Amino acid sequence: MQRDIQPAFRDALRAGHLPPGITAADPSEVARRFAVYRNNVATSLGQALARRFPVIERLVGPEFFAGLAQVYLAADPPTTPVLAEWGAGFAEFLGGFAPLSGWPFMADVARIEYARGRAFHAADATPVDLATLTDADPALLRLTLHPSVLVLRLDHPAVSIWAQNQPGATPLPLPQGPEIALILRDPAHAVPVAAISSAQAAFIEALLAGATVAAAASFCPARDPVPQLAALMARGAIVGAHRQ
Amino acid sequence: MTTLPARAGLGFKPQHFDAIRQDPHPPAFLEVHAENYMGAGGLPHAQLTALRQDFPLSIHGVGLSIGGTGPLDDAHLARLRLLCDRYQPESFSEHLAWSSHGTEYLNDLLPLPYTSGTLDRVSAHVDQVQAFLGRRILLENPATYVMFEQSTIPETEFLAAIARRTGCGLLLDVNNVFVSCTNHRLDPRAYLAEFPMHAVGEIHLGGHDAEDLPSGPLLIDSHGAPVADPVWTLYAEVIARIGAVPTLVEWDNHVPDWSILAAELARADGLLRQVGRDAA
Numbered sequence: 001m002q003r004d005i006q007p008a009f010r011d012a013l014r015a016g017h018l019p020p021g022i023t024a025a026d027p028s029e030v031a032r033r034f035a036v037y038r039n040n041v042a043t044s045l046g047q048a049l050a051r052r053f054p055v056i057e058r059l060v061g062p063e064f065f066a067g068l069a070q071v072y073l074a075a076d077p078p079t080t081p082v083l084a085e086w087g088a089g090f091a092e093f094l095g096g097f098a099p100l101s102g103w104p105f106m107a108d109v110a111r112i113e114y115a116r117g118r119a120f121h122a123a124d125a126t127p128v129d130l131a132t133l134t135d136a137d138p139a140l141l142r143l144t145l146h147p148s149v150l151v152l153r154l155d156h157p158a159v160s161i162w163a164q165n166q167p168g169a170t171p172l173p174l175p176q177g178p179e180i181a182l183i184l185r186d187p188a189h190a191v192p193v194a195a196i197s198s199a200q201a202a203f204i205e206a207l208l209a210g211a212t213v214a215a216a217a218s219f220c221p222a223r224d225p226v227p228q229l230a231a232l233m234a235r236g237a238i239v240g241a242h243r244q
Numbered sequence: 245m246t247t248l249p250a251r252a253g254l255g256f257k258p259q260h261f262d263a264i265r266q267d268p269h270p271p272a273f274l275e276v277h278a279e280n281y282m283g284a285g286g287l288p289h290a291q292l293t294a295l296r297q298d299f300p301l302s303i304h305g306v307g308l309s310i311g312g313t314g315p316l317d318d319a320h321l322a323r324l325r326l327l328c329d330r331y332q333p334e335s336f337s338e339h340l341a342w343s344s345h346g347t348e349y350l351n352d353l354l355p356l357p358y359t360s361g362t363l364d365r366v367s368a369h370v371d372q373v374q375a376f377l378g379r380r381i382l383l384e385n386p387a388t389y390v391m392f393e394q395s396t397i398p399e400t401e402f403l404a405a406i407a408r409r410t411g412c413g414l415l416l417d418v419n420n421v422f423v424s425c426t427n428h429r430l431d432p433r434a435y436l437a438e439f440p441m442h443a444v445g446e447i448h449l450g451g452h453d454a455e456d457l458p459s460g461p462l463l464i465d466s467h468g469a470p471v472a473d474p475v476w477t478l479y480a481e482v483i484a485r486i487g488a489v490p491t492l493v494e495w496d497n498h499v500p501d502w503s504i505l506a507a508e509l510a511r512a513d514g515l516l517r518q519v520g521r522d523a524a
Binding site: 021029120122124125185 | 279282283284285286287288289290306307308312317319323343344347348350351352354355356357390391392394427429455457458459462464
């Protein structure tokens with residue numbers, strides 16, 4: 001039975017030593033050759049993380065991000081070849097990453113970026129017609145929101161920070177205090193991020209939890225759900241309407 | 245099942261969606277990486293669904309780890325089957341390499357020793373994939389940078405044995421041949437003379453980078469540069485010998501403007517049409 005090379009090869013990709021049993025035409029160069037694999041793994045995964053969290057990369061700078069990515073990779077490596085799904089733990093990791101403790105909003109920005117990726121790949125669903133809503137009794141009407149819709153309650157003004165770090169954005173004074181993000185994928189496949197009020201968040205969360213429109217409207221100013229429903233309709237976010 | 249046309253195709257990149265559809269000389273087929281289309285919906289599927297109407301399709305997996313020691317990932321296999329069922333590609337291909345260890349995905353095509361033991365294991369994995377997907381797959385020769393002391397079987401013989409045992413086809417990456425042979429100080433023409441050409445269902449052409457080592461060049465399969473002249477020469481020799489084969493130009497990193505890709509595509513297609521004329 002031949003020795004299985006794979007465990008030692010994998011360990012050496014992360015460490016400074018060489019795995020046993022590898023060779024090259026000129027054996028004195030085997031370290032340089034093995035370094036190609038080590039570099040491919042580290043660089044390609046670092047770049048994958050940067051594609052997933054471009055605002056974090058912009059905020060900390062590409063050089064710092066490259067090093068940060070290697071620390072994260074060691075702590076929470078991908079467990080699937082679908083790299084779009086990697087990084088669910090990055091926000092929490094950033095929250096505990098001592099060199100960034102002076103920038104406590106980083107974790108919230110990462111939450112937004114991860115959520116945007118999920119929304120980008122979420123299942124498709126066709127928006128309903130306006131008539132479906134106007135014809136129905138709000139006390140009996142329950143809505144299905146688009147699978148991409150997500151409300152994120154954040155500790156920091158991370159929606160504003162995210163928006164100001166988009167290409168071409170103009171810097172504005174940052175608001176103080178927490179923000180709530182509404183993330184969804186629109187019919188053009190774009191994934192905008194909007195800061196919403198706590199009343200708007202409560203309304204959407206109630207709909208997501210299966211409340212009737214009338215019940216969810218208790219969170220709306222003057223119990224009027226129409227402005228909020230119109231905003232959701234405009235973004236293609238209402239994809240089902242059910243009368244009980 | 246239909247097959248890919250024996251013309252030049254291109255690895256699809258989302259930023260070229262409009263250019264591909266507007267070009268008067270579009271690619272003869274498109275190839276995508278399976279793992280980029282494993283989300284539930286959104287833009288990737290919208291684009292691929294639209295393109296699928298007009299183009300023959302090759303789905304190329306990079307994450308199945310067929311050369312790995314452990315069992316294949318059932319969840320990943322299931323997603324591959326879903327993708328193949330959804331798009332009914334003319335071809336599905338994967339690599340003679342490993343890319344996962346345990347549950348950890350390493351995102352590189354890592355090398356394996358060529359022994360009777362690894363031959364049994366890889367053949368069993370290919371059998372499993374073909375049975376699960378209900379289709380014949382193509383297996384690609386790797387670009388390698390190191391060799392293993394325990395290897396006893398030449399790579400060409402190893403690939404021929406897998407094809408013979410499993411009935412799979414082979415994806416001949418001519419750039420990988422040039423990279424590996426240069427790195428291991430072997431003659432790429434000797435390698436190609438031994439390659440089981442009867443099983444080749446597709447050819448890949450990509451670019452590589454080079455470093456200088458004391459003993460000579462170290463080539464790296466980067467997919468981030470034009471196809472090198474020696475690779476074009478080897479490619480022309482291969483198709484002169486075996487006839488026109490579906491040929492993919494792949495450029496995955498530092499992806500250039502459409503016009504540069506279109507020129508690479510036209511060069512490959514010109515060589516293929518030349519072979520067609522010579523054979524006629």
